[in-house]
Amino acid sequence: MIDVLVLTLLVLLAVSAIAVAAFRDPLAAVLAFGTYSLGMAMLWAVFRAIDVALTEAAVGAGVTTALFLVVVFRTTAVRASGFRSVGTVRARSAAVLAVVVGALLWTLPALPAVGDPGAPGFQRVAPEYVDRAPALGVDNVVTAILVAFRGFDTFGEVVVVFAAAVAVLVVFDREVVR
Amino acid sequence: MSGDRQDDVAGTGVVLSGIDSPVVTATVRLVTPFVLTFGLFTAFHGTSSVGGGFQGGVVVAASIVLVLFSFGLDRTLRWLDTTAMTVLAVGGVLVFAGVAVAAIGFGGPYLDLSAYPVPKAVVYGVELIELGIGATVATAIVAMVVEVGRWGRR
Numbered sequence: 001m002i003d004v005l006v007l008t009l010l011v012l013l014a015v016s017a018i019a020v021a022a023f024r025d026p027l028a029a030v031l032a033f034g035t036y037s038l039g040m041a042m043l044w045a046v047f048r049a050i051d052v053a054l055t056e057a058a059v060g061a062g063v064t065t066a067l068f069l070v071v072v073f074r075t076t077a078v079r080a081s082g083f084r085s086v087g088t089v090r091a092r093s094a095a096v097l098a099v100v101v102g103a104l105l106w107t108l109p110a111l112p113a114v115g116d117p118g119a120p121g122f123q124r125v126a127p128e129y130v131d132r133a134p135a136l137g138v139d140n141v142v143t144a145i146l147v148a149f150r151g152f153d154t155f156g157e158v159v160v161v162f163a164a165a166v167a168v169l170v171v172f173d174r175e176v177v178r
Numbered sequence: 179m180s181g182d183r184q185d186d187v188a189g190t191g192v193v194l195s196g197i198d199s200p201v202v203t204a205t206v207r208l209v210t211p212f213v214l215t216f217g218l219f220t221a222f223h224g225t226s227s228v229g230g231g232f233q234g235g236v237v238v239a240a241s242i243v244l245v246l247f248s249f250g251l252d253r254t255l256r257w258l259d260t261t262a263m264t265v266l267a268v269g270g271v272l273v274f275a276g277v278a279v280a281a282i283g284f285g286g287p288y289l290d291l292s293a294y295p296v297p298k299a300v301v302y303g304v305e306l307i308e309l310g311i312g313a314t315v316a317t318a319i320v321a322m323v324v325e326v327g328r329w330g331r332r
Contacts, residue, residue: 050228058236137301143224147304151289165318
């Protein structure tokens with residue numbers, strides 16, 4: 001049931017993921033990482049996880065890439081190596097990698113199919129959420145779970161985001177004072 | 179506007195000092211209002227359509243980061259109101275906390291949005307919380323990018 005679009009995106013993901021590790025130039029690696037995030041966002045959209053796709057596109061492909069770019073430009077003096085410089089891979093590392101990837105792929109047939117309603121993950125609390133969300137008047141079940149059913153966790157997440165911003169401000173102000 | 183390199187205070191290179199490309203700046207001028215509107219729409223309509231506070235907040239932040247990259251840090255900071263950003267960042271957390279705690283005052287447990295004596299209380303409560311989340315997320319992300327960008331430049 002793998003259609004052409006999903007297969008293309010998976011190839012794009014694999015190529016860009018390898019490129020992130022292979023490029024020696026940090027700028028090239030960051031751009032490859034942004035490509036990976038964009039491919040991931042498109043894959044989420046194909047799988048109809050639009051909320052995740054939006055977040056992945058804005059945070060992964062957008063803001064994280066921007067942050068990495070800023071850091072690369074602030075820390076490396078000259079970008080001399082260019083895109084063609086690819087690091088060498090030792091045969092032993094490649095062998096270990098092949099074994100790990102092979103072992104992970106070995107477990108793949110045990111996973112339920114994508115979107116399978118009989119998957120174990122959909123059996124416990126998910127039906128409850130899906131049943132109760134429309135009764136609350138909240139049509140987007142993701143939002144209902146995040147704010148109405150699991151508001152405690154979400155409040156913690158917002159505080160974490162806020163704390164991260166405060167931490168960045170404090171740390172970078174320190175740097176300037178010194 | 180092109181050729182204006184006086185923003186490049188510390189010689190930090192292309193990023194954060196503005197790109198001298200009319201193609202880039204014109205594209206960003208054209209695209210940013212739509213991205214910003216889409217982000218706000220996503221944050222406001224979290225209960226009835228895809229997205230929510232987190233998604234809308236990061237899209238709004240991404241649109242400002244886009245401006246930051248194309249017009250440079252200094253020109254962006256000229257219109258970016260840091261006081262308003264602080265108010266939004268703190269206000270978002272306080273709105274969430276307020277909505278959660280005030281439910282106790284109406285006889286419900288902490289975070290029970292249905293305790294409010296308002297029609298469709300849960301929907302409005304969730305939307306208010308989503309707006310708070312969006313405000314905090316957007317300002318926090320913009321603050322991080324700006325702060326990393328101007329590190330050591332003041």
